[in-house]
Amino acid sequence: MKLFYHIGKYFYLVGKLFTWPEKFSMYRKQGLRELLLIGLDSLGIVAIVSVFMGAVLTLQVGINFVHPLIPNYLIALTVRDTMMLEFSSTIICLILAGKVGSNIASEIGTMRITEQIDAMEIMGVNSVSYLILPKLFGAIVFFPLLTLVSIILGIAGGLAVSLLTQVVTVHDYLDGLHMFFHSFYILYTLVKMLVYAFLIVSVSAYQGYYTKGGALEVGKSSTMAVVYSIILVLIFNLIITQLMLT
Amino acid sequence: MIKIENIHKQFSGEKVLNGITAEFSSGRINLVIGQSGSGKTVLLKSVLGLIKPDKGKIFFEEREFTTATQNHWRALRREMGVVFQGGALFTSKTVEDNVKFPLDMFTKDSVKEKKRRVDECLDRVGVKGTNKVLPGEISGGMQKRVAIARAIIMNPKFLFCDEPNSGLDPITSIRIDRLLKRLTIDYNITTVINTHDMNSVVEIGDYILFIHKGEKWWEGNKSEIFSAGNEEFNNFVFAAEATKKLIKT
Ligand SMILES: Nc1ncnc2c1ncn2[C@@H]1O[C@H](COP(=O)(O)OP(=O)(O)OP(=O)(O)O)[C@@H](O)[C@H]1O
Ligand SMILES: [Mg+2]
Secondary structure, eight states, X not given: OHHHHHHHHHHHHHXXXXXXXXXXXXXXXXXXXXXXXXXXXXXXXXXXXXXXXXXXXXXXXXXHOOOTTSOTHHHHHHHHHHIIIIIIIIIHHHHHIIIIIHHHHHHHHHHHHTTHHHHHHHHTOOHHXXXXXXXXXHHHHHHHHHHHHHHHHHHHHHHHHHHHSSSSOHHHHHHHHTSSOOTHHHHHHHHHHHHHHXXXXXXXXXXXXXXXXXXXXXXXXXXXXXXXXXXXXXXXXXXXXXXHHO | OEEEEEEEEEETTEEEEEEEEEEEOTXXXXXXXXXXXXXXXXXXXXXXXXXXXXXXXXXXXXXXXTTOOHHHHHHHHTTEEEEOTTOOOOTTSOHHHHHHHHHHHHOOOOHHHHHHHHHHHXXXXXXXXXXXXXGGGSOHHHHHHHHHHHHHTTOOSEEEEEOTTTTOOHHHHHHHHHHHHHHHHHTTOEEEEEEOOHHHHHHHOSEEEEEETTXXXXXXXXXXXXXXXOHHHHHHHHTSHHHHHHHHO
């Protein structure tokens, strides 16, 4: 029962999100701020995680592909496709759910309990769209870019492994990278990222917006934001994959 | 003019407001007083439409808003200024951007004009020159004053302050009180102030509504408070040391 209540309230919030901005220039200013906050701030962690994922993936695949019938270039191909299909989108988003989601929920939650949201509503500002729309914009613009960075750095991580170890030669690795490339995978990844961006921002904002109480509750909202974002990302990963790839 | 009729509100079975009726007229300071937890903030938020009362009616200038649509509320709210109990300044914006926010949102004024207006308001509340600092970097009392500046920047018809004096020293309190009084008279604003500061009551109270445990126990003006003859109200009034002295002289 409680679940339906929350789902209903969530869609009510999402509905209020899409109204015409009172003043476009104010939203633009806010949007630029969110680009920096959501996007640039996440670049570091995404970069580190991607390089290491690419490197470990190359090692693991390299160790498992030691059969005379399996050509070595398949290692790079596997790394590339795995990064693209899953690691650089879903895994990166699980990390972003933790970083961006908790950030959004605690920021909006704090605004709620310190009456800043009330103050906004009282001025006649649609606080839902003023607070959330710019964040959504930031995430929708930056999440796909972060994926791209992640794919590139993951592949670079693998390249580093091929340079430093005997698992695969650099030649085979580079060869494998541009074999059997399906451009459809790019669309698939892009769709996933856009859906994840929307889910993480809206769910976390929902958690923050309806926070009641004090600082302790803001902490709880923040945790719930991360938990629900992760669960939804995983569920939608399954749904989108079923719809688009099979 | 604001009229409230028979406002009831309960939270999870506990009665917080129990049939409050009052009329707040324009050009006057209307004070809502009562102990901590008596329901002042809930009453104020009900009038503002932030809390939906279980029962009762609210009129602004003869027009009923209890059942008004979101859009009507939004239009009405552009004529309201509110100072929340904690100030409610936007923590990520500078003082100037805070005060300027309503102008940025709802007017087409030039940058220069907006700056002039901001400076004028900051000057009026006595925190000139704090334009570029963040709310977290100024004292609580200064934050309150900035919040007042933000509330009056659009020349509101209705001004609501939830304990504008809490956390302020007596001198600043009196200055704030007089400022609110001046603004109220100058612009014929309907001002509603929640307070438990007896100094404010004797200084500026044109109309006083005393609520106790969510009920109206007394109403009147400041010259009537000492002859009120209501026990709860007397206890509240005479609990303040300052008023005892004032009576003696
Ligand atoms: N959102 C809410 N949910 C549940 N109970 C609430 C809520 N808001 C207020 N209350 C309860 O209503 C009662 C009155 O609270 P209110 O904040 O109006 O008091 P107050 O008169 O403003 O006190 P103070 O002078 O300390 O600000 C309190 O017992 C409070 O616990
Ligand atoms: Mg209060």
